[in-house]
Amino acid sequence: MIRLRALLLISSVLLLGVAFICTFHGCASSPGPEHGLKYFGNENAPERPGSESGFGVKEDNRASFGQVKPPSAGVSGNLPALVPVGAGSGANPSNHNGDGSSFSGTWFDSGSIPSRVVNNAEVIATLPIAVPGSVPSEAEEIWVIQRFVPAKANAQPADNQAPVEPGTGALMARTADQRLVPVPLKHTDVHASISAYIASVDVTQQFENPYSEKIEAVYVFPLPHDAAINEFVMTIGERHIRGLIRDRAEAQQIYNQAKEQGYVASLLTQERPNIFTQSVANIEPGKQIDIAIKYYNTLAYVDGAYEFVFPMVVGPPHASGQATEVHYLNPAQRSGHDISVTIDLDAGVAVEQLSCATHHLVIKSHTASTATITLDPADSIPNKDLVLRYQVAGKHTKSAILTQRDPKDANSGYFTLVLYPPEDLTSLPRKPLEMVFTVDVSGSQSGEPLKQEKAAVRYALTHMDANDTFQVIRFGNTAIRRYAAPVAANAENVKDALGWVEGFDANEGTMLVDGLRASLNFPHDPARLRFVTFLTDGFIGNEAEALTEIKKDLGASRIFTFGVGSSTNRYLLDHMAKLGSGAVAYLNLKDDADTVMAQFFSRISHPALTDISLDFGSLKVSGVYPSRIPDLFAGRPVVVTGRYTGSGEATIHIKGSVGRETRDIPLTVNVSDPANVHAGLAAIWARHKIAELYDSAVTSTNAAAELVPAIKSTALSYGLMSPYTAFLAVDSLARTEGGHGTTVAVPVPVPEGVRYETTVGGGGH
Amino acid sequence: MSTENDNLSPTSPDELAIPAGLRAALRGSMPPAPVIGHALDAAIVHMAREKFAERRRGRMIRYSLFAATAAAAASVLLFFSLNPLAPTAVSPRPAAIAINTTHPTILDAFALARELRDHPQLVQQTAAYHVTHRSRVDQHDIDALAGAAVALTPVSANSEATQ
């Protein structure tokens, strides 16, 4: 009897002990099959891995087992790494990883985690304290998970904030057996149709999963900043699923849920007006998914030629030491992703000259006014913007209108008006100038871009009028003026300035705002026209701050921007010029700086038509953008878009000032003329409206609450992308096995001419 | 007995202009000329005549057939030139298909698509088909009609909340 009681007591105590241990320490399931991928990283990983039922759980395959190779040399230093810290067997001998190492399910105080880490891994998860004061012993092995946390990761843009920085996932370049595998983006196909000065462009991205497990591919890419994206189709095999435009937060939520549940889904979001993120979830091993995007945009007319621009790579932004958001390949690496481009040009009039300084193009067929042009396959690395220029016959100094009728209302529609300055302005004398040259010496300008900048400034300084004055400013980590006040453009001062400029070296950060303040905040001679000339690639991270600064301090200045490099931030440069009532020019690495500057001086040598207003006569118009018409310079027409009611002929009066003289230039247009009609203007108008509202919201804190709903409403009504809307497509037909896979960010090459070492490589700060 | 002889095929040595001695020798070596009776002669002539007649008949039949065919073809051509056939489905129609651009359905887009496929030239010349009022009719016009067909609400020219 006594023995029975003792036996009962002992077994009860043992049972209680087991229950106690299981309750407070947790029991892990045996590890799952070893992954084909040996890497780590998922920006959607939970804040606290311990919030799952146990650390190292294989439930959703996110917490990986096994060793992860440290980041390879060419990859960004923020690459996450999964490393074992400590050594020895775990508390539970049965908890083994696929490679034989073991782990422990012990909870511990994060403050006492051993700090033997590698490759900048840092503890970001605060694990709950199970036993107060307990610390892991040396015999225990602890997994330290580093998760890349970009600024505002996964945050949705608040109504009064600028959109978030693009996020990235983990990068995978090698498999566990050291094989190099291509990245998920296999190919991009671009097909553009140009009619008059409107381009309709179809971009198809082919994503393929070369790995042995499901992945989510994330690709950050640029498009023209005025692109009106209105179509989105996801193709899986033979099936075509058209995506829908939704409120961004809503679309992101639906996408996340579809991803978590294993459905193939795609999401297109806008990070900046010219930068977008394409995410495709649950791409099964070996499968291919195509995403097709369509957009309209207006071609720029620059110095006698139309320009079709297709940007291909996002340049590395630098702002106050913030890290890059895009994974870049080092110069020795290739992603395997290439691009094909076909352009069908129908100019409507005879084409006199076709040129491309950035790529080698092949003309497949042509007539007097049409041409089919393709990109040479040998030039298919997407590391620089494609710029096609074409000149058309006839003098294009005559303003013209294009219209698009509303199919349901014959008397209303959309118009795009191109304004050219009249010829007779060229005979008028110009006022003396006060030239300010502001040169970017950040790391991204190192090499060829800086050489171009120096050449441009050299030409400008040596071709100024004797009556002009000038100032030279360099900006990198800070902004430095050469002179306390603008100096006369005499030989001695010019020589001094040239010597200073020649000594520039580009290896600093990019404090553009400092450069703006230095350029605008000094006394202005009212007898002169102040032209502030910025030479930069525009790759900064605080565009809103820069634009706000211009609005605040512009005064009587005019801002001209020169985008220097093979891939520039056209959105910022165009907007700086727009807000600064100036103009923008692009100095590609293969352009002749003297020629570009000569054109610039020719432009500013003739007075502009300023303070422009438009009287539309019998045409009733609304929603006219830009709301403030920029100055008209020779060779730089201004594009105005809006909505109209009416038909037939109307006379539009262009009113402005030339110096102290006022001018009234009549322009007769016919909105019913079939030759003037073009499809796509509705989308272009809506895009301009969204851009104007967005500019106002970015630079005005008070108006944001009203403007953001207006942006959303316009974007949703016209089915367009915007900072607050997104395209979403979900295939609910089949659910893929397992969890949602692993995120793989598509790496991109550094823009041509930009030095990897001084930008992405970390030497630029 | 017919004495027609063209001297190209003599029947006896007596008919040859040769010396008498040779004539005598040949007379001796040649068998006597056969006697061709009238009946045989007549039969041969009759056969020849029959042969000629047969050939003539054949020629006449062929000529007749050819003439008849030519006459028939001429008659058919004359008949159809005076009475042309009704036009086929692909030949130009006199009137354009009515397309509703105010409240279109997909059938209007479909109709324009068929017209553009079947009568591409006629379509360009028909004002009613210039839906987007451009200088030419193409897929954009079809898409505009289809887009209007599926649109829920018309877009008003004065519907802007902000400017």
Next chain:
Amino acid sequence: MKLRMTKLAILVVLSLSAFLLPISTSSSAGNSPMPPPAIQFTHVDIVVDPHGHTLAAYQLSLVLTTPNAQIVGIEGGDHAAFNAAPYYDPAAMQNHKIIVAAYSLNAAKDLPVGKTRVARLHIQLPANATPQFTSELTVAATTDGAAIPNATASLQPGENP
């Protein structure tokens, strides 16, 4: 007394075990299932039956009446003639009403004559909800644009994978 104390101790220990074991079971790492998702994804097939006529064009309007449901994708049909995604109004999505339409210029032999799926709507809706629509077939037509008088359309929900 000693016996009673022993019995009491056993009883307490057993009670505690009985109380704690279910908790430990439920908190065992990796064994407890994740809570079911709050939303589900499914699809609805739009099927048109031209009853023996060749189907060359159709237009159909639908209203999604399930509360908190949204259309998250529009796909084309089975037959090659209607494989591309149909025309639709993007703005219609905001009102849960949609009009879809498509046509094909294929020859009659390359067009469907029987029941055929012409489009598929991918839908997100709350878990355990079923997609509910009201729909109206506006028109279905043959190759020459003639309306098919007795054509019908039906909506067939997909099975959840």
